[in-house]
Amino acid sequence: MSPRHSLAEAARTRDRIVGYAVAEASRVGLEGLTIGTLADGLGMSKSGIVGPFGSREQLQIEALDRAGGIFRAAVIEPVAGLPAGPDRLARLIDAWIGYLADCPFPGGCFVTAASTEFDGRPGPLRDHLRTAVTTWRSRLSGEIAAARVESAHRSPDEAATVLIGISMAVNQEIQLLDEPDAAERGRAAMRAAVGLPQ
Amino acid sequence: MSPRHSLAEAARTRDRIVGYAVAEASRVGLEGLTIGTLADGLGMSKSGIVGPFGSREQLQIEALDRAGGIFRAAVIEPVAGLPAGPDRLARLIDAWIGYLADCPFPGGCFVTAASTEFDGRPGPLRDHLRTAVTTWRSRLSGEIAAARVESAHRSPDEAATVLIGISMAVNQEIQLLDEPDAAERGRAAMRAAVGLPQ
DNA sequence: CCTACCGATCGGTAGG
DNA sequence: CCTACCGATCGGTAGG
Numbered sequence A, B: 001m002s003p004r005h006s007l008a009e010a011a012r013t014r015d016r017i018v019g020y021a022v023a024e025a026s027r028v029g030l031e032g033l034t035i036g037t038l039a040d041g042l043g044m045s046k047s048g049i050v051g052p053f054g055s056r057e058q059l060q061i062e063a064l065d066r067a068g069g070i071f072r073a074a075v076i077e078p079v080a081g082l083p084a085g086p087d088r089l090a091r092l093i094d095a096w097i098g099y100l101a102d103c104p105f106p107g108g109c110f111v112t113a114a115s116t117e118f119d120g121r122p123g124p125l126r127d128h129l130r131t132a133v134t135t136w137r138s139r140l141s142g143e144i145a146a147a148r149v150e151s152a153h154r155s156p157d158e159a160a161t162v163l164i165g166i167s168m169a170v171n172q173e174i175q176l177l178d179e180p181d182a183a184e185r186g187r188a189a190m191r192a193a194v195g196l197p198q
Numbered sequence C, D: 001c002c003t004a005c006c007g008a009t010c011g012g013t014a015g016g
Helices: A003-028 A035-042 A046-050 A056-079 A086-101 A110-118 A124-147 A156-175 A182-194 B003-028 B035-042 B046-050 B056-079 B086-101 B110-118 B124-147 B156-175 B182-193
Strands: none
Touching: A003 A035, A003 A056, A003 A110, A035 A046, A046 A056, A056 A086, A056 A110, A056 A124, A086 A124, A086 A156, A086 A182, A110 A124, A110 A156, A110 B110, A110 B156, A124 A156, A156 A182, A156 B110, A156 B156, A156 B182, A182 B156, B003 B035, B003 B056, B003 B110, B035 B046, B046 B056, B056 B086, B056 B110, B056 B124, B086 B124, B086 B156, B086 B182, B110 B124, B110 B156, B124 B156, B156 B182
């Protein structure tokens, strides 16, 4: 008589699985996810993992979308209420570097890793990724344009390439090289790249 | 009576396998390599693939090392004979962008992809990768220092982070986004980042 | 959500 | 270098 209850429980189960899959995939890649490993890690059966999603690919897609939401919550939403301008760009950079240094994904920036993993694998995952990356690039470009700062770079698009690149390099320095001053150097590099005072 | 012959043939077989594995791994990742797929692709049996290397991991390591050599041949060696200075740095940037735009790996920059793939997987592959990335970073930093150019960035290490980052962003724009002007924007961004004239 | 099972493929070996 | 084979694991399904 209370289908609400079981629906809510089903939604919670999905959430748990996706959350665990995101953490796991940040370490071993989305293609490294296996239903058996997730089942073991969550103390469930394989059919309990795959059932709610229908296929591994659907679970991968939902994990990717969830990761995008986590990124937005960490980097975009904290500055969304501020007026556009150099100060908001500076705070966005701080949030971004903070996200890389104290990463919500145990294996480092999810989207960066997924990008190199899927750029050569056509399919719905690559399509989702393209959309996410393009949307973020546009937003960042707009943010830089709205800040109206002077820099060595000749267009907001060029500066966006530089900031996105620095974030990837910082991610590598943290995750692969264990470089302790990667975050500070990255923040300075980002500020310098868009002409913000140190 | 001619062991030379069979030794040379064995070496050629190894070479063929490693070369094919590099191309394949640039598309599906080093972890996506399977002995069966390589065997099919090369028209050989699985034992013919794994035999010369002893294990899949050893083949992965040799593929990674080979990829490093291909990068050096494309980006470092062309400028090795020139005197250090701004002109050599400019030519290095041109070679680097050319490598990204007309990539010897069908799936894009091998080391960038391997870095995000293995930064969360401890083991000999990650160790090899760390060494390769650290060596390249040091060389690039030295190159920037030797050029003695003025830029918005405060140290050769910071500028190296920016150039490496731009290369990663350009790789993404080419491989994932199919952005036609990625190479030109990347070249301009790299020159601006190290204070070279456009 | 579970157990039990499917055919396919995994890395690798034995023996030649 | 091959064929033939090993136990383990893959994604997924049937039936409950």
